[in-house]
Amino acid sequence: MTPDDSVLPAMGEAPEGVRLQKVLANAGVASRRVIEQYIVEGRIRVNGQTVTELGRRIDPESDLVDVDGTAVQLDVSKRYVMLNKPTGVVSTMKDENGRPDLRRFTDEWPERLYNVGRLDAETSGLLILTNDGDLAHVLAHPSFGVTKVYIAKVDGLVTAQTISTLTRGIELEDGPIKADKARLLDASRGSSLVELTLHSGRNRIVRRMMAAVGHPVDELVRRQFGPLHLGALPAGKARELSKIERGALLTLSRQDSAVPATSDRTQASDKDPIQEIE
Structure with a gap:
């Protein structure tokens, strides 16, 4: 018996799994011939290990595959949608008080x-809708530090000193907070546009930060969530993420292998306590 005989299927048995080339071709990555070239070039990993053999078989339901470091969606039952939530809509799938949801x-x-995370009724912008509980956990939980970018229209003329204060940090009633980035986009006619980048998941944090520095928020929109950008998507419209956007999200969700195995990960929930409200 050769050293490899023990891992070969017995006579008459079908080999387990599906050929990697077929799985990735079905996922729209490239043709089987091109994928074979990717394997030869060492550009494909399965469960974090570089694939070197052309005959590699995988289980599409459990194995994690990436190409050039970008995750590939193999589970077609998962749906990823971007919504530009308009103001006046609450971030829940069923509002008990009858408000627009x-x-x-x-x-x-x-x-x-x-929904992954929440935006308060008077805040508009990018909201992710999905049935992928694992991804929702990583994106929404503040411990993973996923960044979000907001543009706030605030009262008063914001100065460079105020921008510096926001990035150095301020003290709120629930502890200190500072923006990862802040910049003044415009200041005229008694109001200012400020862009803030944060990874905090604390409730209404942008509104509270701007009020603390003397510039209450009049209007607030979230323009970016992790690798996703709102772009030109109109308010009140939703669309599925592109293959590139899905890959970016899945790559982000797989980067932290120490996610605790809790019930939050196995089922996305409309009552999920990890969801923040901005």
Whole structure:
């Protein structure tokens, strides 16, 4: 018996798994011939290990695959949607008080989608809807430090000194906080536009920070969440993420291998306590 005989299927048995080339071709990565070249060039990993053999088989339901360091979505049951939430809508799938909620934006998709994090009713902008509980946990939980970018229209003319204060840090009633980045976009006619980048998941943090430095927020929009940008998506419209956007999100969600195995990870929940409100 050769050293490899022990791992070969017995006579008459079908080999387990599906050829990697077929799986990735079905996922739209490239043709099988091109994928074989990727394998030869060492550009594909399965569960973090570089694949070197062309005959590699995988289980699409459990194995994690990336190409050039970008994760590939193999589970087609998972749905990822970007919404530009308008003001006046609460970030829940069913509001007990009868206020406008997110259900009106999910009719197009058969899956039961949930929002990742929350925006308060008077805040507009980028909200992610998905049925992927693992990804929702990483994106929404403040311990993972996923950054978000906001543009706030505030009262008064913001100075360079105020911008510096926001990045150095201020003290709020629930502890100190500082912006990862802050910049003044415009200041005229008694109001200012300020861009803030934060990774905090604390409730209404932008509004509280700007009020603390003497510039209450009049309007607030979230323009970016992790690697996703709102772009030109109109308010009140939703769209599925592109293959590139999905890859970026999945790559981010897999970067931290020490995610605790809690019930939060196995099922996205509309009542999930990890969801912040901005």
